[in-house]
Amino acid sequence: MREFSEVHEPMLIGGARIDRTDRLEVTNPARPREIVGTIVRGTPDDIDAAVLAAKAAQPAWARKGFRERAAILERGLAKLEEGQDERAVLLVRENGKPLLQARDELMSVIRRQRLALSYAGQLEEGRLLEAPRGRSFISYKPYGVVASIVPWNSPIILGFTQIVAALLVGNSVIVKPPESCPLTLIGSIALFSSMLPPGVLNVVTGLPGEIGDALTSHPGIDKVAFTGSIGSARHILSKTAQTIKDVTLELGGNDPAIILPGSTISSEMVDAIRDAAFEMTGQVCMAIKRIYVPKSLRDEFLARFSESVDRIVVGDGLADQVTMGPLHSAAGRKRAQDLLDVAASGGATVQPLGSVHNEEDFAQGHFVMPTVVTGIEDRSPLVADEQFCPVIPVLDYDELDDAVARANNTVFGLSGSVWGDDVDQAIRVAGRIEAGQIWVNAHGPAALNHQAPYGGVKQSGIGRKSGIEGILEYAQSQTITTREC
Numbered sequence: 001m002r003e004f005s006e007v008h009e010p011m012l013i014g015g016a017r018i019d020r021t022d023r024l025e026v027t028n029p030a031r032p033r034e035i036v037g038t039i040v041r042g043t044p045d046d047i048d049a050a051v052l053a054a055k056a057a058q059p060a061w062a063r064k065g066f067r068e069r070a071a072i073l074e075r076g077l078a079k080l081e082e083g084q085d086e087r088a089v090l091l092v093r094e095n096g097k098p099l100l101q102a103r104d105e106l107m108s109v110i111r112r113q114r115l116a117l118s119y120a121g122q123l124e125e126g127r128l129l130e131a132p133r134g135r136s137f138i139s140y141k142p143y144g145v146v147a148s149i150v151p152w153n154s155p156i157i158l159g160f161t162q163i164v165a166a167l168l169v170g171n172s173v174i175v176k177p178p179e180s181c182p183l184t185l186i187g188s189i190a191l192f193s194s195m196l197p198p199g200v201l202n203v204v205t206g207l208p209g210e211i212g213d214a215l216t217s218h219p220g221i222d223k224v225a226f227t228g229s230i231g232s233a234r235h236i237l238s239k240t241a242q243t244i245k246d247v248t249l250e251l252g253g254n255d256p257a258i259i260l261p262g263s264t265i266s267s268e269m270v271d272a273i274r275d276a277a278f279e280m281t282g283q284v285c286m287a288i289k290r291i292y293v294p295k296s297l298r299d300e301f302l303a304r305f306s307e308s309v310d311r312i313v314v315g316d317g318l319a320d321q322v323t324m325g326p327l328h329s330a331a332g333r334k335r336a337q338d339l340l341d342v343a344a345s346g347g348a349t350v351q352p353l354g355s356v357h358n359e360e361d362f363a364q365g366h367f368v369m370p371t372v373v374t375g376i377e378d379r380s381p382l383v384a385d386e387q388f389c390p391v392i393p394v395l396d397y398d399e400l401d402d403a404v405a406r407a408n409n410t411v412f413g414l415s416g417s418v419w420g421d422d423v424d425q426a427i428r429v430a431g432r433i434e435a436g437q438i439w440v441n442a443h444g445p446a447a448l449n450h451q452a453p454y455g456g457v458k459q460s461g462i463g464r465k466s467g468i469e470g471i472l473e474y475a476q477s478q479t480i481t482t483r484e485c
Helices: 044-063 066-079 084-095 099-117 120-125 155-169 183-193 208-216 230-243 267-282 295-309 330-345 359-364 400-408 423-430 467-472
Strands: 007-009 011-013 016-018 023-028 031-040 127-131 134-142 145-149 172-176 201-203 223-227 246-250 255-259 288-294 349-352 371-374 391-397 415-419 437-440 475-481
Touching: 007 183, 011 044, 011 183, 023 084, 031 084, 031 183, 031 359, 044 134, 044 145, 044 172, 044 201, 044 208, 066 099, 066 120, 066 155, 066 183, 084 099, 084 183, 099 155, 099 183, 120 155, 120 467, 134 155, 145 155, 145 208, 155 172, 155 183, 155 223, 155 467, 172 208, 183 201, 208 230, 223 230, 230 246, 255 267, 255 400, 267 288, 267 295, 267 391, 267 415, 288 295, 288 400, 295 371, 295 391, 330 349, 330 371, 330 391, 391 400, 415 423, 423 437
Parallel strands: 007 031, 145 172, 145 223, 172 201, 223 246, 255 288, 255 415, 288 391, 371 391, 415 437
Antiparallel strands: 011 016, 011 201, 023 031, 127 134, 134 475, 349 371
């Protein structure tokens, strides 16, 4: 087994790397006794220092035009092309996802954010409208200082989606990385920020309970961007309400996939559904969480889907043959087992599938086998809640209207998908699903159109990412109207 040195990442405040001896350890989900590295255990005083630095740097940054800022940010993205292989290995070790997925995350950040920068000219021009006796000019202004709170499951993609959009508009940013998976993100930010004026982009690390409230309630923070759970979002909203801060929230999902009656159950379909359900060990907000199949197709679908899932190889994400890594934490593994226990006690059939790459690794890591559950009731937590693990319930239905109603019977509304041979019928059904984005014959991160807005309805979030709408989440419109006649 390859030997690695521990990685330490200081904070970044006002362009300086701030280090302390009080540190937090980051461990490997595949080998929890292995320390991958450490970060500084920050305090509310560090939040104060970062806010002061961000507020001092922001006015000069905002005075630059959109195109000028985009050119500077492009130089930062070019820096991210350096050392990607090493950072991908580090991401696997601190996160758990397979190496191929880690590499894709790092490469896709650059592609996605270059698309975001392409809106600079359109944003700089603003809009011109006729007014009753003159003209109205609509321009886009920054909020000021934006707090970016990043989750552990895809920290590079989700972090830079918030960071680049906020910076392009002219905000300065303070990033709170996930304490369990911060190292690759901080290292990437350090590279990126080397092309920026000091203080425009800052990083404060630490535990949510020790610095989270100081960040979200700070009077010097003008907007909060958060990706994470509904419960954490409720707490953040209670803090931002004290100073009436704007928020962008991307929260959980319980995404349904509906297979239409008369559909062809092809290998392409079952493999795509498998990938959308089990990518990153099911720890994706927009993963398929529930599958609805017509009773007439149930047996055929289950046979072919189970065969596809059984090809998954579970183990350390650095091993070449592995296609699914561990869950990120011991708590996540316990929750998965609890969901399975409840389902089994309620009479459901629980079918673990896949193969183990290395039994010794499996015994010590946060591993759960990919599992298909049938004969389960809608009220079971595995169906009603977001499981965030590699366990997928398959439910049958008689009438399509019933499947749509059951798919919509949830507080979540992030994504969904419809699968079938008749694309026009699938589009009509997709329009009935209560979610922010619905795919036809596809699902998940690989199916996203990054020119289109992405976000949830109901309790799955507030605001949008991607497209020009995602940039405008970090802008406030200003209207100037003239009287000329």
